Amino acid sequence: MKTLALITTKPGFEDRLKKEFSFIKYTPFRGILKVKGESLEEILEEIKKSKYIFKLIPIEREGSLEDIENLTLSLIEEKKPRGSFVVRCNRRGRHSFTSEELERTLGEKIRELGYKVSLKNFDFKVNVEILQDKAYISLFTKDFKEIVFEENIRRMERINKYKERPISRAENKIRELIDKFPHIFKDLNVVLDIGSAPGGWAKVLSEMSKKVYAVDPAELKVKRENIVHIKKRAEEAKIEETLDLITNDTNLYPLESFSLIERFLKNLKNNGYIIYTLKGERGKVKDNLREVLSYIDKLENIKLEKVVKLKSNTRWERTLILRKVG
Numbered sequence: 001m002k003t004l005a006l007i008t009t010k011p012g013f014e015d016r017l018k019k020e021f022s023f024i025k026y027t028p029f030r031g032i033l034k035v036k037g038e039s040l041e042e043i044l045e046e047i048k049k050s051k052y053i054f055k056l057i058p059i060e061r062e063g064s065l066e067d068i069e070n071l072t073l074s075l076i077e078e079k080k081p082r083g084s085f086v087v088r089c090n091r092r093g094r095h096s097f098t099s100e101e102l103e104r105t106l107g108e109k110i111r112e113l114g115y116k117v118s119l120k121n122f123d124f125k126v127n128v129e130i131l132q133d134k135a136y137i138s139l140f141t142k143d144f145k146e147i148v149f150e151e152n153i154r155r156m157e158r159i160n161k162y163k164e165r166p167i168s169r170a171e172n173k174i175r176e177l178i179d180k181f182p183h184i185f186k187d188l189n190v191v192l193d194i195g196s197a198p199g200g201w202a203k204v205l206s207e208m209s210k211k212v213y214a215v216d217p218a219e220l221k222v223k224r225e226n227i228v229h230i231k232k233r234a235e236e237a238k239i240e241e242t243l244d245l246i247t248n249d250t251n252l253y254p255l256e257s258f259s260l261i262e263r264f265l266k267n268l269k270n271n272g273y274i275i276y277t278l279k280g281e282r283g284k285v286k287d288n289l290r291e292v293l294s295y296i297d298k299l300e301n302i303k304l305e306k307v308v309k310l311k312s313n314t315r316w317e318r319t320l321i322l323r324k325v326g
Helices: 014-020 040-047 065-079 099-111 150-158 160-180 200-208 254-262 285-297
Strands: 003-009 024-026 032-036 053-058 061-064 085-092 124-131 134-140 188-194 209-215 227-230 243-248 268-279 302-308 317-324
Touching (some): 003 040, 014 032, 032 040, 040 053, 053 134, 061 065, 065 134, 254 268
Parallel strands (some): 209 227, 243 268
Antiparallel strands (some): 003 032, 124 134
């Protein structure tokens, strides 16, 4: 059976959805699952009962990364949409290209078909969801598009334990690290926090340093004079200052997450520390850790100091303490 849709939920609630609906399948990524079946209409009727689904993304084509261009163009040829377009890519995993690069490449191909691009007032959207080595493609119009379950989102926001949990857990992790490794946090001037939203780490780090660069396109729930929010993806962010510490608690495929740190190594001072949360795939955390450690071992200027399992880590997380050398 083909994938009919992807659904998003609060990370940590995947098991609840799987128990509710047998046609929902896990993916390696937290907060996103696949819906498989014969009829999307019937499935829609079922999932309307769920209290945990945030968004449903209907899928019209799926295939390998190499097939993205052909799948997209064949979908456009089949549906023959009218008007201007935009391409949007949501990428999860480690790849040799960025989401923006893929959007530009597909955009050029679609323009060759005679369509005009419009980033704001478009008539249809080519939506590409990438989960590591699989691509899921749809052509959205005003009548066919992703479905957002606003009431579920509002309901979770009204419940304090859901609203506060991400920041609270993040704060617990960084405070636990401060207790265990106080020498890392002494005399900090400038800190970079990658994947900062909703702001738990930035909040605590701002208490320990003169300036925190908080990099994340999403909003922060904390505002302080010494927190500089760079509202961009880490791949697009630029920092000119010397850094004393880099932290990364992003919810990405492990090696992709670590590659974001590499972009800023030139800014990190010698003997400056890196704190990196490895967020493993379900049931594969040991394999993910071996993969990352093997990769780090090949880097001449990075030394692994310690791998720890914090009390505040989830069962699939490990925290790596690293230091820049040479």
